[in-house]
Amino acid sequence: MSDQERRAKRREGRRVGHAARAAGAPQLYNKLPFTEVLSAEGMEMIHRASMRLLKEIGILIIDYPPAAETFRSNGARVEKYEKLDAGGAIITGDLVRLDEDTLMNFVRQAPSTFTQLARNPERSVTFGGRNLIFAPVYGPPFVADLDHGRRRATLEDFRNFAKLTYMAEHLHHAGGTLVEPNDIDVRERHLDMLLAHIVYNDKAFMGSVTHADNARDTVTMTEIVFGAETIRQNPGVFSLVNASSPLRWDDRMFGALEVYARARQAILVTPFIIAGAMSPSTMAATLAQQSAEALFAICYAQMLNPGVPCVYGSFLANIDMRSGAPCFGTPEDALALYAGAQIARHYNLPYRSGGNFTASRIPDAQAGYESAGTMWPTVQAGTNFVLHAAGWLEGGLIAGYEKFVIDLEMCGMMARLVNGISLTDEDFAWDAYEEVGPGHHFLGARHTMRHYDTAFYQHTIFNMDNYEKWASEGSHDTYQRANAVWKKKLKEYEAPPLDPAIKEELDAFIAHRRAELRERKPRTEWKR
């Protein structure tokens, strides 16, 4: 099927109607002033330190000589590296050192904004600038709910979170590994996850990075959905590659990055840093290191395919020095989050960071303070893409059903916040003062009635009842209230329409790949 035929079919499919479609703009536009915690001089100091790390200390590439060769052929110094670590293990690889000019000549080629296609074209999202995109939690091996506590996640859980994400007005993106479907063979589960994103949702989705072949499968499925030529113009998939900090990238991540870069699909480059362990315990060094790691991979992507869309990502928490446990929603992390956004803007790159983070295992008060304590700086930093905006518990080990719907309340409030204050004549309410006068309330004023539906954010889970009413109805806390909400949502779920021809081809491809994987055969290209 050609792209043109496919597009015609899709238009037809759309005519079937989007009645069951959730509401929501493709993304938010952040009108707030961005908080910049670094002075111009401070920004320059971080930049210099990153350049010094890249030039003097270097980045280690593990088990992936092609990448080292690409760097070498583009002017980097590459040498074999071997060092005993504190635990007695040998770390080996190619140590790559490169100078600022080489690096920046490539980094500069990454676009400052780009649009990722969604299969519902109204939901295609634009990264960069003042755009703000919320996406659900990514990666938890566990799920939890009030009824059953924590348990290993399954494909059914994945599908549930895909459905909840589709229905969430304030999530603009489908996300990626919503949970790990542990009941599916690890070699095949990327196929099931991608299919679930495509079938149960119509928002833009993320690809697999667990193996270069999985990345290839992702590209094939994305081509089936959008057409191969179409996604060379605007990426159809967006994939998260993590550095093995400190100062290290491995074959798995660079292998996937290479597939996506060559296919011109968008890449989210994110050092994964728990400061005090994977970086020094000081934020200045942590930020310089994060930048060195991120820019290195963005540079690599641009060496492979100049102009491929890349996002500068930050996942930055810190250890509790006493126990070694990771902490979330801390002041140090917030400061680093702010600085990270500023650094990404300095390099004209879209920025990913933040989310509704917490170390808590349940959605209790700690979860609230820590989640809000991450989302506020996330939004005020001018972050463009917010993974983990809903569902995160226990440092990302758990996708919480209740936490997911509670976080949506936070996302909804942020969606109002970014609009700032409206200052039209109507907003100054002169007629209300004429009508009401000093000392009288405005509850019944005509102006108040005109603004009745839109004046304030309307809560869905947070509850404003007084103590008596609340106690008489069972003294439920937020956790208990949220339990009813996600169950109701899942009951009400209706799938968005999907072109049957696309579904058919996806099923055929998946069957083909499952057979190859089960028979341990090498991957063959899908003939379309």
Added chain:
Amino acid sequence: MSDQERRAKRREGRRVGHAARAAGAPQLYNKLPFTEVLSAEGMEMIHRASMRLLKEIGILIIDYPPAAETFRSNGARVEKYEKLDAGGAIITGDLVRLDEDTLMNFVRQAPSTFTQLARNPERSVTFGGRNLIFAPVYGPPFVADLDHGRRRATLEDFRNFAKLTYMAEHLHHAGGTLVEPNDIDVRERHLDMLLAHIVYNDKAFMGSVTHADNARDTVTMTEIVFGAETIRQNPGVFSLVNASSPLRWDDRMFGALEVYARARQAILVTPFIIAGAMSPSTMAATLAQQSAEALFAICYAQMLNPGVPCVYGSFLANIDMRSGAPCFGTPEDALALYAGAQIARHYNLPYRSGGNFTASRIPDAQAGYESAGTMWPTVQAGTNFVLHAAGWLEGGLIAGYEKFVIDLEMCGMMARLVNGISLTDEDFAWDAYEEVGPGHHFLGARHTMRHYDTAFYQHTIFNMDNYEKWASEGSHDTYQRANAVWKKKLKEYEAPPLDPAIKEELDAFIAHRRAELRERKPRTEWKR
């Protein structure tokens, strides 16, 4: 006793030692860039609208002709006002209209910064500029704890919160009506509350505003503590007067304001606005109204005593349009909080706003999101004085014991946040990279060890344990953990030293005033 004798005695008292004294700086210094949500043009629009409200609509003064007379004699237009409200009640008073020049000539005389004395001189706090002061919850008629739920507050509760405030490293101010001591006669309880602040704490405290005579008692007790001449140089007490919004001030508040202004004690002027009820439902009008009300009272204070320290206060929530219930931690309130700070700075006045607000009745997830969702904008706005920084529940109706200690965690994190990011050579950790190299963790690095104690905020209540450890220890949520913390604190409490001569005179004064109040005699001045 002269001021000099008193000072000598106090110095002696101090020598007794402050071993039991809680740690903590007098206040925080906020190095963060302030978030400004209004453009210069927007700021001017709010200013113009405030001036128009004051000139055309006017402010109503209820039952207090002396204030109306003061305004008239300073050039305002004053006329009798009478209007039926929607419920059929008649609102009467003096309607005061004044122009920008008259208003600003007085407002301009309020100092942009001032220092309030604490009886421990190391704890005297400076308002204005980049200073940030946290104070406990103010005004709840109820207390609550996990063991007993909600109940009417007593003097014992007041004393408990005074003790907890003294011990709280991250509260810089004693606050005022920590809870309403309902078991004490309403005419006398201001005496017990003030004595408790002075005896159980050594931080700067707030005065009574419930009657002009109570304000006089406050001034007398403050003079006993600091000396009458001393507090004319730097105020010894700081008192909260609230407008009866919209556009109305009453005899009770203006009576107290007059006493404090003439005694040159600091005044916190705060319109109390639930938008949608006491103001229009749009933030532009609400901000203009808030400013008109605040500037009007500051103008009045300056008319009475030019140069008396005043703080521009904002207490701004909004109603839930569906139920009429007040909401806290909403995006609209946050935007107004930001704008309020900018407006106060425009008039060179210290700013009060925010706190750990929530509508929730217990410290659950909602309480966490809403509290953090108020404290983040509070701090980033550049607020100077934060009342309700600890203990607030149910829209201020409850002082929660557990909420109090949980909020202190938030205050502690904010205390780190305002320091920003340090960028010294040491912070760039070059020796750590030399020592560790790419791919190795930094846990045992010499640099990490050097920063072990200070690197990251250390939590006291939030818990980072993994699920297994947490479950094996009883699966306690934050609410349960906090229950043990406040009980332990109260057990460990030791009072700060207090000059026995001061205590003696306070007791004598209180006995004298109690007798007058019980015998319904007019107040007589205390002969010292």
